[in-house]
Amino acid sequence: MRKNFSYEYLGDRALIISVTQGGINNIHEIYSILSKKLEDLVLDFVKTPESLALYNDPYKVSVKDLSKRVKSLLESETLGKKERIAKTWKIPVCYDGSFGLDIKHVSKKTNLSPKEIIDIYLKGIYKVNMIGFLPGFVYLSGLDKKLSIPRKKTPRKEISEGSIAIANRQTGIYNIKSPGGWNVIGKTPTSLFNKNSNPPIRLKEGDIVKFYEINIQEFNNLKNNEK
Amino acid sequence: MKNSIEILRSGSFSSIQDIKRKNSRVYGIPRSGPMDKRSHILSNWLLGKNSFEETIEMTLIGSKLKFHFNTKISLCGAKSECFLNNRTIPMNQVLSVEKGDVIDIRKIIHGNWLYLSVSGKIISDSYFDSISTYEKVEIGGNNGRKLSNGDYLKFKPLKTINNREVPKELINNFNEKIIRVIKGPEHKLLESKIDYFTENPFTVSPTSDRMGIRLKKVGKSIDFDISIKSSPVVEGTIQVPPDGNPIVLMSDSQTTGGYPRLGVISSVDISKFSQIKPNEIIRFRFISLEESIALIDYDFKKVKSRIGIDLVS
Known part of the structure; x- marks a missing residue:
């Protein structure tokens, strides 16, 4: 190289x-x-x-x-010796109304029904673009352009951990509770950031992420298993 | 509790900070550490402690602390109303504290950040080599929390040394309001409006915190509708959001940002900058990277020759 x-x-x-x-x-x-x-x-x-x-x-x-x-x-180094094999992560998301705080807003902006939004979102194959900004925040590229809408004008003071959100051509996972301006469409019960593990986040830049849908009961069961 | 300090009154935001965190930013975890590293280092030096070791950082209204062991302490940084059992005590020197004594930092007068060093090592789990408290993910000293009423900090006492006093010329005089800045990566994007940043002053906004200090334009602000790809940032980075009121990132800074980076405050001026109070006026002056490096070298040698320690940042 x-x-x-x-x-x-x-x-x-x-x-x-x-x-x-x-x-x-x-x-x-x-x-x-x-x-x-x-x-x-x-x-x-x-x-x-x-x-x-x-x-x-x-x-x-x-x-x-x-x-x-x-x-x-x-x-003095020869680069390109080893190509890192990207891992693929399958992450459950619940689109229950109580989690998809901005799905109506996204629906209005995109002229798509919530069901259409979820279908398009779930078909996506995403790539971990960056980890950072705040602890464990995961930036994923590859959002379908039909779902591309800007960040909210006024950011929310608090977005709960596990929230899945979209903005422009990216989707992101808020792994810790934090303020944020992205449009929240769902929530994952899986915690990808654990301060006590080494490394604290399991995903790596370049990894592939696919999402699958779960209902609220499954969400609660998985959440309880996490504890 | 043996060898402990009991928190009688937490104060506005008192937390444990050291200069030890390493290799955490790659996971989005800030390095944290004291806002005014210089004062932190001086308070440690007074007690013969290494510059990297922890102090208790206080702001606005300080803490009231009951000592359950005999030890020595020091107070450096913002000029504050400090009391030992209701008697005024001086800053920038070593003070003896006995079991049962109460130290009360009532009000911070000049500056924003006060550092209390204790001749002891706080017993706490470290995270990425450090016990700097960062509340968002609850890491560092005091179980990752700022001090609260009723908390106890446990110490492993250290050997005390002969009394020292901070040389006058090393104490911040709180008069300097011109902040030296090195041009940032997006300086060129902002060049056509550079007078906006250099000609007229800014004030420090009261909504600042350990993550960032917000500045407000004196007079009319102008819009900058420039966004960039998320890029690395560091403490001292001056970001320019669309409303034209810059944000200077500080100790708990995020790791990346999407606002243009006008410049980065020279490392010799960050401690001083952190102490400028809300509503005070500041000005920026651009210097080259070479000048900044020369200033750091001079600073390092000056402190080394006066008190014999290696500065860190």
Whole structure:
């Protein structure tokens, strides 16, 4: 694989490496190299679909020195050795009225009935685009354009954990209770974020997600089993 | 309870913070840590503790604490009304506290964040190497919760050292309101309106918290309808939402954001910035990354030569 990286700084506190080829596989690979080799210098990493950010303590190593180290490390590595096999996750969703807080709003905006919305949504094959923003928030790409509507003008102060929501061409899973502006259409009883497991989130960027429908009884049973 | 502190009054938002969290952001979990790292470090130095170790951070109205063991403490950061058994006590020096004593931080006057360090190690489960409290997922000290009335913090006492006092020139004077900023990745997208950020001042909004400090334009704000792909952010990042009132991300910052990143506050100014009170006026001044790195180097050497410690951030 050709090495096509570009570098930019985020103030004096982070270095962002962008990849022009290879996408998330390339990101996972440079992450696995750099997180081992630069363990002492890098405080944190953040992955996006096209970039990897490395966070430094500017009193210990400057971003400029860090970037020199990174460049020389990546020069000497052969990338593309191993392609990570994406896992497929099947996640239950309940579209019960009490969970699909915005389904009427989505229905109005898309001119589709709630049943049509659910059918289109369930046919989708989604890809984990990013994990982050808040702990365990999962961004999934691949939402059918028929369901593409903007974020809500006024975000909700609180969206409960497990909520499944849509905005533009993405769908997201709120794995912890948080404020948010996406349109909530359902809820999963499966908790994908567990602060006590290592790693705390089982999904990885690049993984595939499919949803299947469950009714409220099944939701409650699964929820009880989780506990 | 032996070797403990009992929380008689929680205060507005008191929490345990250290500078130890590592490798959590990749899962969307913030690094957390003190808002004013400099004052945190100084309060630890007074007691001979490592800069990374925890302190108790307080804001607005502080906590009232009953000590169930003899120890030493120190208070640094925002100028506050501090009392030991109803007698005023000074900040920026070492204080002896005896079993049964009550420390009361009544009101924070100049600045926002006060740090109380105790000559002891708080006994708590760490999360990604740290006991910094982050309430959203209940991680860190005090079971992942801010202090509440009736809580007890248990300590493993540390050896106390000879008395120290913070040199005057290392204490924040709370007068500096010009904040130095390094251009951010989306600086170019905002360039045509850059005067908006440099010519007229902003005030600090009272709706700020540990996640971010909101600024409000003095005079008329303008609209910026620019959104970007979700991109990494770090503490100090100045985001520009559509209403033109910037948000400066702080210790509990999210890991990514979709607003354009105008700039990032130089690491030498973040602690000072955190202490600027609501409704006070601030201005931005852009500096280069090279200047910022040189300022950090100077800062590091100054503190090293005065008190012999390595700064961290």
